Amino acid sequence: MSEPPNPKPRLVICVGDIHGFVTKLKNIWSNLERSIERSEFETATVIFLGDYCDRGPDTRxxxxxxxxxxxxxxxxxxVFLSGNHDLAFAAFLHLLPPPPDGSPFSDGWKEYSASEDREGWFGGEGFENMHLQGRRWSGKIKVKYNTVKETEYQGSIYDARPTFESYGVPHGSxxxxxxxPDxxxxxxxDLVWVHEEDDVFINTEDGSKCCKLIAVHAGLEKRVDVKEQLQLLKARNTRVPKVEALSGRKSVWDIPxxxxxxxxxxxxxHHAKLHIEGLRLIIDEGGGFKDKPVAAIILPSQKIIRDTDVLAE
Structure with a gap:
């Protein structure tokens, strides 16, 4: 008697940073829906990798x-992951959990106080017990040009002005x-800082592999104990003024x-590029730039879908 065929591996879709561009979001969702067999799409696990706000005009x-x-x-x-921009937005709205050791958020300002004047940290109503990133997000940066991105800052170090304006209020108000809205x-x-999935399949040159998947906005630090990092991220430990796994660059590029x-x-x-190397997947082709696409990856196939794809009916 022949054995029944193995069931198809479940579909996991990971969607890159949206940064306030609702047309891009609608287009990539439509392209995903049209690229995937209906029953598979309707039962897929969809992981959004964070940074829903800032830069684009449509955060709301x-x-x-x-x-x-x-x-x-x-x-x-x-699954909705928090990006560093979303954490900062939530911090300004006083939505983050308090530090578990009972310390005030203001303790976290000290390490970065040398940047306060240049970044014009928020000092208006409610600032006294605001997480550092909320103050930076809503601040008014004195330098007008971002030499790294070769763009003008939109209000703050986070380019948060469009988010304020999408809710009908001026930047920094x-x-x-x-x-x-509530x-x-x-x-x-409710945004999570890390998400883990078991038994996710990925097609590689050596065939299909069954893996554990860890989704985190920027990545995991190579030189810090992974168990420790995951514990901090799952607990959303806000005693940390800057969460490296959500905002780091080189320190979180590789797999520990x-x-x-x-x-x-x-x-x-997070990283403003599409980088696929072995089991390290970085899906952020747009980086919040108006003229660059939002991308998503479908597993196990590793097929890339963009909002700019023109698909046949």
């Missing part, structure tokens, strides 16, 4: 779209706290060696 509409997905696609599993506040308050014992995919956005 982006969050409206994301909040509606679970009711529109009830059989899908949706404490009125944003009242302007953001549904959006809940979305931001201790994860090589069993195959582990690490998928991130």
């Amino acid at each position: 509409l982006v969050i409206d779209f994301l909040v509606a997905l679970p009711s529109r696609y009830p059989r899908q599993k949706h 404490a009125d944003l706290v009242k302007a953001v 549904e959006h506040k809940k979305f931001l308050a 060696e201790e994860l090589s014992a069993s195959p582990t995919i690490i998928v991130s956005g």
